[in-house]
Amino acid sequence: MSVKxxxxxxxxxxxxxxxxxxxRISKAEGLSEAxxxxxxxxxxxxxxxxxxxxxAYARGEADLSAAAHHAGISVYQMMTELQQRDITPHTATEKxxxxxxxxxxxxxxxxxxxxxxxxxRQAASEESARGVEQSQP
Amino acid sequence: xxxxxxxxxxxxxxxxYNGEIVHLVPDYFCLFACGVVAExxxxxxxxxxxxxxxxxxxxxxxxxxxxxLQDPQAPVDWFQRGENAAIALAVEQGYFLLIDDANPYxxxxxxxxxxxGTMDFAVLLYDHGRLSxxxxxxxxxxxxxxxxxxxxAIVALETLIxxxxxxxxx
Numbered sequence: 001m002s003v004k005x006x007x008x009x010x011x012x013x014x015x016x017x018x019x020x021x022x023x024r025i026s027k028a029e030g031l032s033e034a035x036x037x038x039x040x041x042x043x044x045x046x047x048x049x050x051x052x053x054x055x056a057y058a059r060g061e062a063d064l065s066a067a068a069h070h071a072g073i074s075v076y077q078m079m080t081e082l083q084q085r086d087i088t089p090h091t092a093t094e095k096x097x098x099x100x101x102x103x104x105x106x107x108x109x110x111x112x113x114x115x116x117x118x119x120x121r122q123a124a125s126e127e128s129a130r131g132v133e134q135s136q137p
Numbered sequence: 138x139x140x141x142x143x144x145x146x147x148x149x150x151x152x153x154y155n156g157e158i159v160h161l162v163p164d165y166f167c168l169f170a171c172g173v174v175a176e177x178x179x180x181x182x183x184x185x186x187x188x189x190x191x192x193x194x195x196x197x198x199x200x201x202x203x204x205x206l207q208d209p210q211a212p213v214d215w216f217q218r219g220e221n222a223a224i225a226l227a228v229e230q231g232y233f234l235l236i237d238d239a240n241p242y243x244x245x246x247x248x249x250x251x252x253x254g255t256m257d258f259a260v261l262l263y264d265h266g267r268l269s270x271x272x273x274x275x276x277x278x279x280x281x282x283x284x285x286x287x288x289x290a291i292v293a294l295e296t297l298i299x300x301x302x303x304x305x306x307x
Contacts (some may be wrong), residue, residue: 063240064148064240065173065221068177074180074181075148075177076180076181079148079152082281082283083281086285088282088284088285091243092282095242095254097289099252099253099254100257100260100261102233104264107138109261110297110301112300112301113260113264116297120292
């Protein structure tokens with residue numbers, strides 16, 4: 001057997017109640033308790049990797065692609081996970097307004113579009129100043 | 138209006154497709170995609186075996202020459218995989234960067250890149266009269282981004298409408 005496919009036995013201690021619970025699920029699912037425990041461990045590890053990746057993304061330490069890669073899921077799935085958790089990168093508003101302005105300057109935009117961008121920048125700047133004031137002792 | 142070369146990221150493609158504005162992107166941009174980005178977009182087809190419409194359209198556009206596959210000579214190490222290559226290509230070739238991920242934004246901007254997302258693009262399309270209000274709103278609502286990001290785009294859309302209506306009344 002190759003090193004990659006070698007299996008290792010791990011043992012865990014369960015309380016009588018936990019043990020009974022496992023037995024019940026084992027019967028209901030038609031799986032051995034060992035198979036069920038392995039499934040739970042793998043699911044738990046996958047969930048842990050996903051939460052770690054999402055936390056790194058929220059801190060701005062990883063981009064979407066890297067976070068998906070770390071969690072072992074696709075970019076599609078990672079985008080859905082972030083949306084479900086409503087995670088907003090802290091540069092999102094700035095990126096949006098800069099992008100809109102870039103587009104308007106490159107492809108032409110109405111006067112009203114440029115005015116709208118300026119109005120939103122002003123509002124974002126005032127909101128940011130209020131945030132700084134409130135955070136000061 | 139002169140079309141601009143742009144390096145495409147998977148996040149932009151996914152949202153533009155979901156928001157039903159992807160067909161308007163080639164009117165503004167000549168699209169280039171790196172191999173890693175193509176892999177990410179094709180994931181449902183190639184890995185999951187699903188006959189997903191977005192990846193199928195991507196393949197069709199590659200075959201038709203609407204999207205050109207092009208890899209950067211030297212991927213950068215700021216971020217990993219898809220964005221890494223998409224940003225590197227944009228830097229090397231002086232392309233626009235079409236991306237909906239905000240995390241690599243400052244790095245991309247510091248390299249002098251012009252960065253555009255689907256939210257901004259939907260608002261521009263409305264301004265150009267290429268999308269109705271309802272279609273622009275549907276594009277924004279269909280994106281896989283946070284509520285705050287959607288709210289920003291909707292506020293821009295509403296502000297623009299208010300100003301345009303003010304002009305018409307005035």
